[in-house]
Each structure stands twice: as C-alpha cells, then as structure tokens.
Amino acid sequence: MEAVAGIGCGSASASAAWRIGTGRSRAVGGAGGRGRVRVRVRAAGSSGSDVVEFEQVQGEKVRWAGDDPLAKFVSGLIAIKPLFSLLQTGAKNVMEMVEEMQASDVYAELKTLENPALVYPDYYIQPFHGYNTGNLSWEAAFDCEPATRALWKRTFPALDSWKEAGELSRGNWADAIDSHHASFSGGLPVGDVVDLGCSTANSSRFLADRFPTAQVTGLDLSPYFLAVAQRQEKDAMRKKPIRFVHANAECTGLPSKSFDVVSIAYVLHECPQSASRKILREAHRLLKPMGTLAITDQSPKSKAIQKLHPALWILMKSTEPWLDEFYRLDLEAELQECGFTNYRSALTNPRHFTATATAAM
Incomplete structure (x- = not known):
C-alpha cells in the first residue's frame, strides 16, 4: 500500500x-x-x-483490537454490565453539551423526512455512543454537533477553537477529494455528490461549500439526525440546498451511476464488516464511471491512536461495539474487490485518514 x-x-x-x-x-x-x-x-x-x-x-494493528490477550481482556471488562454502564455514563458526560437545536420547530422536520417503511439492520439498533437506542433518539441527535466540535478540538489541541480545528481537518479531507478527482476523473465535473451516513450533515455542509454548483444529497439511517440536519440547512439559505434522504447506505434506492463523488465520513467504524462491504459495493453502484469515492475515518495506523492509554481504549470500545472489526478491515483490498482503482490513503489529521479511489469504467 x-x-x-x-x-x-x-x-x-x-x-x-x-x-x-x-x-x-x-x-x-x-x-x-x-x-x-x-x-x-x-x-x-x-x-x-x-x-x-x-x-x-x-505493519502494526491497534493493540486492543483482535484476539490477543490484551484485546480479550479489554473486551471482557466492557462485557461486565456494571462496568459497561459506568463507562457509558463517563462517555456521555464528555458529550453532554447540548445546544440551541432543542428549538421546537426541529421536531416538525422529522415527519417530512422519516420513511416509516424502512427496516433497521440489527447492528444499528444496538446501544452505542453511550445511548441505549444508538442513533435513534433526539438526545443522540442533539449531542452530535457538540460531540463533533469536541472531537476536532481534541484532534488539534494547540488551536484556539474547535471551528479552526474543524476547518483544518475538513479542509485537508476536501483537498484530498479535489486532488484525487482532478487526477483520475478524466475531467468529469462535480455536479452530484452523495454523503452516505451523513449524520447531522457536518460533512455534507462542507461538501456543499467546497462544490457550490453541485447538488449534494445527505443520506442517513437516523431520521432524528436528518431532522437536525434539515433544520440547520434551512438556516444556511444556500442557493442549492442539501437534499436529505432517510435510507440505509447498504441499499440506498438511489439511481445507479448518478453521482460524481460519493463520501463516507466516519461511518465504517460504526459498522460490522459485513455491512461495510455492502456500503462499499453500493458506493460503486452509485458512482458514474471515473467518479471518486472518499472515505474518512479513524486510522488504526495513527501514532496518536496507537499510544492511547488503556483506560481510553476501554472507554472507546464501551461505546463503539464494531471497532475491532473496523480495525481489521483491509480497506484497499475490499475496494479492489468492488471494482475501484487508483487507491490513495493519507492522514488528514493526526488521528484520521482519508482514502480515495476511482470507480472503474
């Protein structure tokens, strides 16, 4: 690689x-x-x-992901229910920064977005991120933006604000997409972008800012996240508003070969490998020939992650049940299997990588 x-x-x-x-x-x-x-x-x-x-x-894996004694010890600790509950509480305390999105009109957005016929996969309805119902709650949706801000600030602690840190990290990510598309798309203009697993649309908004003439679509399994995203997007008064779709990234229902860029931002670490493979195949189906796939997520090769204190490993694993599977995923090999070429990968901040690839003709 x-x-x-x-x-x-x-x-x-x-x-x-x-x-x-x-x-x-x-x-x-x-x-x-x-x-x-x-x-x-x-x-x-x-x-x-x-x-x-x-x-x-x-050439090294994260020490607490896998089948070695340390990994089994960490997994065993978080399987103990009293400790698991305690760790959940500790993780939630980090994220309890709920802000102005508890305005009453956000609740009305849910009815305009939710697909009542959608069947949620089993892995999605398990507890994670410190919430018993995962992403299927207003509490998780309201906490999402403050948690993202805290993430950026932790990633670049020397910077003065979360906004500065977020612009830096997202800017590096968007630059990686720009660079790859310019190098390998054969001049394909960026007219349509889909952000799979968009959450409350932090990444979708950045894509819309980077590609202002493109139609950006944000897709997510949580109607609560999408309701918050749509409410925020109305405040943005964008000339081409982001379109939101309540659907499963494994099977979106969107037309084949209809997007120039597909983004998957901080999604795969929340999925079992079986679901990740389906999402990657779906991304290939959605892309036009020579279109660009961009994946950003935690890097198992990051020195910052490798050096995490064992107590933080336990805290992370207590709220992220699929981390072990994610860290063992051979992303380059999986993308090649799906029909992608021109694989590139880089750290775009000290903890997270951005991988880009091209949908073959």
Missing part, C-alpha cells in the same frame, strides 16, 4: 493555511517492514524547515 504524504501545516497561528502539500512519506526504523511512517506536514508558503509530522505505525 502506498503511503501518501503532505498535509500542509506549520504553527497554530498559521493553521488556516494547512493543506495537503507535496511532501513525501518516509519509513523509519523497524525490522522486517515494521516501523513508522512520518506524514510530512507543512504550512503553505513555509520553508522546508517548518515541518511537523503526523506519524503512522506501519
């Missing part, structure tokens, strides 16, 4: 200029192919000496 480098960055004050650049990755240390890949990070217009590096671990 190619290690892709070059994420523009300098100091915190120069963060607005951090973008994917032209540096190259290099492997250092380790025997037998094991070691670390340093992803070079440079601020736009900076000198060669002004470089920070996001580090990936090469």
Whole structure:
C-alpha cells in the first residue's frame, strides 16, 4: 500500500493555511517492514524547515483490537454490565453539551423526512455512543454537533477553537477529494455528490461549500439526525440546498451511476464488516464511471491512536461495539474487490485518514 504524504501545516497561528502539500512519506526504523511512517506536514508558503509530522505505525494493528490477550481482556471488562454502564455514563458526560437545536420547530422536520417503511439492520439498533437506542433518539441527535466540535478540538489541541480545528481537518479531507478527482476523473465535473451516513450533515455542509454548483444529497439511517440536519440547512439559505434522504447506505434506492463523488465520513467504524462491504459495493453502484469515492475515518495506523492509554481504549470500545472489526478491515483490498482503482490513503489529521479511489469504467 502506498503511503501518501503532505498535509500542509506549520504553527497554530498559521493553521488556516494547512493543506495537503507535496511532501513525501518516509519509513523509519523497524525490522522486517515494521516501523513508522512520518506524514510530512507543512504550512503553505513555509520553508522546508517548518515541518511537523503526523506519524503512522506501519505493519502494526491497534493493540486492543483482535484476539490477543490484551484485546480479550479489554473486551471482557466492557462485557461486565456494571462496568459497561459506568463507562457509558463517563462517555456521555464528555458529550453532554447540548445546544440551541432543542428549538421546537426541529421536531416538525422529522415527519417530512422519516420513511416509516424502512427496516433497521440489527447492528444499528444496538446501544452505542453511550445511548441505549444508538442513533435513534433526539438526545443522540442533539449531542452530535457538540460531540463533533469536541472531537476536532481534541484532534488539534494547540488551536484556539474547535471551528479552526474543524476547518483544518475538513479542509485537508476536501483537498484530498479535489486532488484525487482532478487526477483520475478524466475531467468529469462535480455536479452530484452523495454523503452516505451523513449524520447531522457536518460533512455534507462542507461538501456543499467546497462544490457550490453541485447538488449534494445527505443520506442517513437516523431520521432524528436528518431532522437536525434539515433544520440547520434551512438556516444556511444556500442557493442549492442539501437534499436529505432517510435510507440505509447498504441499499440506498438511489439511481445507479448518478453521482460524481460519493463520501463516507466516519461511518465504517460504526459498522460490522459485513455491512461495510455492502456500503462499499453500493458506493460503486452509485458512482458514474471515473467518479471518486472518499472515505474518512479513524486510522488504526495513527501514532496518536496507537499510544492511547488503556483506560481510553476501554472507554472507546464501551461505546463503539464494531471497532475491532473496523480495525481489521483491509480497506484497499475490499475496494479492489468492488471494482475501484487508483487507491490513495493519507492522514488528514493526526488521528484520521482519508482514502480515495476511482470507480472503474
């Protein structure tokens, strides 16, 4: 697998200029192919000496995902119901930052979006993220945006605000999509974009801003998330409003070969491998020939994730039941099996990767 480098960055004050650049990755240390890949990070217009590096671990899995004794110990701990409940409470406390979305008119959006005939897969109705009903609640929907803001701030703690951190991380992600599409689409314009598993549309809004002439569609299994997303989108007063669809990303019901870009942002780590494979096949079906798939999610090779304290591993696994399966997923091989080519992958912040690929002719 190619290690892709070059994420523009300098100091915190120069963060607005951090973008994917032209540096190259290099492997250092380790025997037998094991070691670390340093992803070079440079601020736009900076000198060669002004470089920070996001580090990936090469050829290693996350220590608490799998079948080794440590992984089994962590899984055993969170299977104990009193401890599981305690960890759920701790995780929820991190996310209890509910803001202005409890306005009364958001509830009316649900009726305009919900597909009452939709059957939810079993994995989706299990407890996760600290909620007994998963994403199928107003509580989860209202907490989603504050939790996303906290995520960005933790990812770039040196930055002054979550907004600055989010713009940096999303900007690197969008740059990766732009770069891949420009390189491999054969000049295919970006006219239609679908964001599978869009949640409350944080990623969808960024896509709409990056591709202002495109029609962006946000699709999600949670009608509560979509209701919040649609309410926020009305406030945006966009010339081409984002369209929202209540459907399963495994089988969307959308027309084949109808999108130039398909985005899957922070979705696969919440799915068993069987569902992830179906989502990838569906993404290929939706894309026009030479269209671009973009996946962003947690990176099992991130040095920041590899070095997490064991207590945080337990906390994460207590609210993310499918993490082990996600970390063992060979994404490049799965995409090749689906018919994708031109696979690229890069860290677009210290914890998360963006993988891009092309739908073959």
